[in-house]
Amino acid sequence: AQKITQTQPGMFVQEKEAVTLDCTYDTSDQSYGLFWYKQPSSGEMIFLIYQGSYDEQNATEGRYSLNFQKARKSANLVISASQLGDSAMYFCAMRENRGGATNKLIFGTGTLLAVQP
Amino acid sequence: DVKVTQSSRYLVKRTGEKVFLECVQDMDHENMFWYRQDPGLGLRLIYFSYDVKMKEKGDIPEGYSVSREKKERFSLILESASTNQTSMYLCASSPKRYNQPQHFGDGTRLSIL
Numbered sequence: 001a002q003k004i005t006q007t008q009p010g011m012f013v014q015e016k017e018a019v020t021l022d023c024t025y026d027t028s029d030q031s032y033g034l035f036w037y038k039q040p041s042s043g044e045m046i047f048l049i050y051q052g053s054y055d056e057q058n059a060t061e062g063r064y065s066l067n068f069q070k071a072r073k074s075a076n077l078v079i080s081a082s083q084l085g086d087s088a089m090y091f092c093a094m095r096e097n098r099g100g101a102t103n104k105l106i107f108g109t110g111t112l113l114a115v116q117p
Numbered sequence: 118d119v120k121v122t123q124s125s126r127y128l129v130k131r132t133g134e135k136v137f138l139e140c141v142q143d144m145d146h147e148n149m150f151w152y153r154q155d156p157g158l159g160l161r162l163i164y165f166s167y168d169v170k171m172k173e174k175g176d177i178p179e180g181y182s183v184s185r186e187k188k189e190r191f192s193l194i195l196e197s198a199s200t201n202q203t204s205m206y207l208c209a210s211s212p213k214r215y216n217q218p219q220h221f222g223d224g225t226r227l228s229i230l
Contacts, residue, residue: 033215044223102148103216104175
């Protein structure tokens with residue numbers, strides 16, 4: 001069965017520093033997709049970044065990058081130059097393969113990031 | 118930009134009431150989803166729909182039903198609300214293409230008293 005594990009319930013980071021949020025996954029499939037979402041205290045879920053299992057390069061989107069280590073089954077999110085507005089809950093998710101193009105996602109339990117001035 | 122609109126940000130209902138949560142998306146997406154979110158449990162899928170009038174159970178469908186009569190609208194129904202259904206409910210949509218992200222609404226914080 002597919003599974004996403006986020007082992008950090010919460011963490012602090014100083015403003016302007018980089019931070020890594022951990023995500024490990026479990027799947028027996030060769031083709032899969034990994035997503036990261038941000039959820040501020042207001043509640044909406046914001047898509048940040050996507051990594052496909054066959055992508056040779058690590059995904060990047062502005063200050064967000066994904067440290068994809070396929071052999072270790074990890075897909076850690078790196079936020080560079082943290083800003084106060086980065087304080088939020090962050091969720092890692094994986095596309096459920098038997099869902100096909102329905103793009104069903106399996107979510108981790110999330111990491112709460114607090115950026116300190 | 119994709120817009121997913123949930124009918125209410127906050128809702129308070131009584132035990133035993135029939136509750137309707139509405140979700141509308143404006144991007145002609147085939148797939149729509151309803152999740153509930155509880156502290157420490159992440160997001161759990163209640164139901165999803167991959168086409169008009171089509172629906173499938175997610176991980177926690179008990180006590181819920183859904184309706185998708187039009188492509189843009191996906192409704193979640195609590196047939197007889199109970200206190201353990203107090204939660205944050207999130208609606209999402211995505212196109213029917215591999216590895217496209219889901220786009221979420223702002224969520225509805227539902228309290229059942």
